[in-house]
Amino acid sequence: MGIIEAKKLVFEYIRRDEEGNVEGFTRAVDEVDLDVKQGDFMAILGHNGSGKSTLAKHMNAILYPTEGTIWVEGKDTTNEEYLWDIRQNAGMVFQNPDNQIIGQVVEEDVGFGPENMGVPTKEIWERVEESLKAVGMYKYRKHSPNKLSGGQKQRVSIAGVIAMHPKCIILDEPTAMLDPNGRKEVIRAVRALNQAEGITVILITHYMEEIIHADRAIVMDKGHIAMQGTPKEIFSQVEKLKELRLDVPQVTLLAYELKKSGINLPDGILTCEELMKELKL
Amino acid sequence: MAIILDHVSYVYEKGTAMEMAALKDINLVIPDGQFIGLIGHTGSGKSTLVQHLNGLMNPTSGHIYYNGEDIGEDGFNKKKLRNDVGLVFQYPEHQLFEIDVFSDVCFGPKNMGLSEKEVQLRAYEALKRVGLEDDYFYQSPFDLSGGQKRRVAIAGVLAMKPEVLILDEPTAGLDPKGRDEILDQIATLRKETGITVILVSHSMEDVAKYVDRIIVMNQGSIMYDDEPRKVFRHYRELEEVGLAAPQVTYIMQAFREKGYLVNTDVITIEEAKNEILRVLK
Amino acid sequence: MLRDITLGQYYHADSAIHRLDPRVKLVTTLLFIVSLFIINNFIGYIVAGLFLIFLIKLSKVPFRFIVRGMKAIVFLLVLAVVFNLFLTPGETVFSFWKLTITKEGIRLAAFMAIRLIFLIIGSSLMTLTTTPNQLTDGMEKLLSPLNKLHVPVHEISMMMAIALRFIPILLEETDKIMKAQIARGADFESGNLIKKAKSLVPLLVPLFLSAFRRANDLAMAMEARCYRGGENRTKMKPLLYHKQDAIAYGIAWLYVVFCVYFGRIFTL
Incomplete structure (x- = not known):
């Protein structure tokens, strides 16, 4: 067992309107499984x-979880x-x-x-x-x-x-x-x-x-x-990351664009040195 | 029509043991309609400098002219200056105070003594400019998400229709998408209205593709003041003062070192890609 | 302007005063304040003044730093002096329009000024030479007998420590919000009292919200670091009396004796 482990962890909180009546529930954490060694x-x-x-x-x-369990050690x-x-x-x-x-x-x-x-x-x-x-x-x-x-x-x-x-x-x-x-x-x-x-x-x-x-x-x-x-x-999945409101380092993006233009490069290049090495320069 | 800084210096706690020069002999001309990136790390004097531009701080020596008038002169209308030179502070969402979003944005124009109708018109226009949906107008600003609050706060300054708009770290703490959205909106605003925009940031990468001119501050002095691509040529010196050129600059330099004659004056990924494709084919 | 308040700020130096047990400093400050009200002649105040100078010299805190704290109370000082100067009945020295200055008035005004100045200097000297943590530790220890009466002494002192830590942060924040609202055309200066009070709303609402936000964050951070009240807590810097503390107590009481003698009994 890892140091932190979670099984189907759910956390919900109640949204209330101005009068304090329940408007609905928000699932901030939704069935997350986790295992950190x-x-x-x-x-x-x-x-x-x-x-x-x-x-x-x-x-x-x-x-504390609304549903599911999280264990620390x-x-x-x-x-x-x-x-x-x-x-x-x-x-x-x-x-x-x-x-x-x-x-x-x-x-x-x-x-x-x-x-x-x-x-x-x-x-x-x-x-x-x-x-x-x-x-x-x-x-x-x-x-x-x-x-x-x-x-x-x-x-x-x-x-x-x-x-x-x-x-x-x-x-x-x-x-x-x-x-x-x-x-x-x-x-x-x-x-x-x-x-x-x-x-x-x-x-x-x-x-x-x-x-x-x-x-x-x-x-x-x-x-x-x-x-x-x-x-x-x-980082190999540039498009997906963008959909998730994130971005990638400029060098990763550049390598991705170069690959799209027909240069033979692997996905997920993280550093400048790596790019140079992969281009065999 | 411009802002001119003539030998402006500012010293904190002058005459005490804690005396510290925040600005040292700054000379600057900011012509109308320019899009400027003001870059420096924390404590470089960039925030002190922008507070001089709308008269919130007064230089210990030197003069600042707005449209030819010395703003330090007795009888100069500072209130008018602050309408003309709008300043959005860092984490501006922390200044929201009104019951609903719309009233908060009205605060600035109301203080200008405009008619009720004009005030509302401006508030509406400003909120539209920052891309906030009508649904949110009558909600409490405190119920919005962080990114939305930030926009409301920016709208609060836009509603005053400044001729010069200064934004101090407008993207601090936002996620990558949120950052791009705000910067894009600012760029659009400038294109459509032609106002002067000064973007204060500690990230070259963020502002590089937007601005016409970059002013780099270090220890209270101006270190570089030029077009972005020319400033980035000094990437080694920039690094020494704890700033970095965009990652693409380093990539292009790496190509140069390997003997490829790429143009190192590139700013965007697009340009870098084209250069690399050119030399590799 | 807001940065000028030195009360509650710590000035780091390595001096005999800094090294004293906070309880000694608290008790001495209290004795000193009481002495200021016991004394009723100028010789007494000279004794108090000399004692204060002795302490300042010993503390290695620059005099300028201490005096800066005075700016915050100038208004109070002027008010106290003016009231005493003009409103004390007695032998007239000078009369102008409806105002009369009496001999007693001058004397009282001078006493009041000296008392206030000494009081502020004395207490700032304590806060400048004692970290708030030590200060609250000292207070907690001094007041610990009250625990038996179910007074939450530990909690009170922790609250004070936190308040002291956040004063400079909130002052800076006030400054920032004020500037931001001025940039939006807010006017904090002109107008009558009601208008002025109303103009503070854009300052106070964000300030309170920020204070709540910080309190919330801090409570979470403290819990995350296993804070659970005073029970079973150990101290990194437990308070133990040393020889120098006994000497300091001796000097403090000697000073009180001097004060009572010169300030009350002794006459020229």
Whole structure:
């Protein structure tokens, strides 16, 4: 069994009109099956409102399924007994860098999770140091979060999660509010965690270039899984991605266009180097 | 008829220990009807610069002329200036406040003291321009999706019929399709009305195919100011300051390095494809 | 303008004051404020002033930084001075139209000004040298006896810590929304009181919505990081008294004794 597994997961919420009467139900997540293995780097793609964030919030027991089941490390998230276990093992980073930092000083914020878990003082310090070093923010440990850039704030948030020693980290559009530099910083930190520390990563995004290094990707649309496979397999289907309000990196699109014009190229080229190699130049 | 910036500088917290130059000796001429991309990373001074153009910030030294008049002069009508130079801030949907969409869009023209009829006419026209369906007009703006809210907010400025429209990161946080839709609508608007548009962005790739001119800001100064294809020739220097040229530029450079005489001044995928097909055949 | 409020901001430096236990700083600030109201002569205020200068020097916070916080209360200060100056009965010094300035009035106005200024400087010094987390920790510890009376001390202090963290963010946001509405032709300055109040709607609605949105996000982020109230929680920086804290308490009480003596009993 994988670290996160879902079977026919459904999440519905009630829409109400201005008087508070029930207008109908919306299925934000619709019969999703999922199996994430320990150490995987999985990307979840989808346009705004495709249900990807709602799905992510189930992995940390912030939301509970209306139907179906989701297990984190084999534990059913609806079982209250496991709630804190699940939250500790599946850490979560959110979109807005300002709205998830609790501490007034970087190191105090990173210590917040371990404090809640009841970790002894001395060990909290060790965890804070090691987590901040892992994301390259150690020298900012005495700074106020307000003075950091967006990318730095997100790295602090990631450190705050890894200080809880999770097995898995779920990032819900961590780069949506950042500039290109900040995005690169965050993605680099996430990849390093996955590769060096073996932490399972679930990255939710709509920036296509961020998923190139993922082991696997799923594309969500209207609450269900519309596509899944390796990034290469996903990027091979340019037309389908466009239908799903997404796009592909320019190089993929160019290769696709060249292929349509009769040049012999495989599908799903992801980088410039790959294109040159395939053209045998 | 133009905006002219003459040796404009802006210093934050002048005379204190936190003194910081946000703009350094900026000289610019923005003629009527141009479509400009203003590019720079966070903190490069681009947001500070645009707030000078409608008088929300005043330069610590230097002068700004709008249609030949110095906007810093006593007695200059700043309110009129703000009608003429419309500024859409980043995440403009966070400024919505009215009970329904239509009233919110009316706010700007109403403040201009126009007749009730004219106000409504303009609001209607502006909402049509951003492609919002009539069904939404009398809904609360807070019930709309993120992309729709963004359009309502942009319509709120369009309804003032500005001669110059400045948009600060209008596509931040939108999915790829949402981004393309907004940029296409802006391009259409400009084509039909001939107004000046300044698009502030940190992505060269997003604005490259739309604008006539790119102004690159770095550390409060103008680094490049030219046609997009000429600016992208400096892709190495751009990279050094944390900006990147569109991916196609890199692909064309790679072809050059392999000894293919492609024209590297390409901007769109279409152009790149044609160039590559030309040299490969 | 909004950025000028230094109250509630932390200034990072490595000083004897920064290193003190927050409980010492809280108690000392309280004692200092009380002393300002005990004192009723100028010599007493000189003692208080010297004490304040001593603390500022020790804290390594630039004086400019502290004074900047004063801008926010200039209006209050002027109001207090004017009221005391003109409305205190007593021996007339100067009379003009219907206004009279009395000897007592001058004295009271001066006292009021000194008190207010010292009070603001004293409390900003505490917030500038103590991180809000320490501050709330200190408060939580000092008030912990109230737990027995079922007062949710931990929750209150957590709320305060969060409020303090979001003040600068919300101030910046206010600035931004204000500018955005001005760009849409909003006018926050002219008109009578009712018109002015009405003109604040486009500012306040988005501001409240944003605050709610942030609160919602933050609550979720805290839960995701296993926050479940004060029970079984450990501390990264537990509060422990050191030798320097005992010395500081000593100095604080000595100051109180001096104040009472010079400010009340001693006469020239």
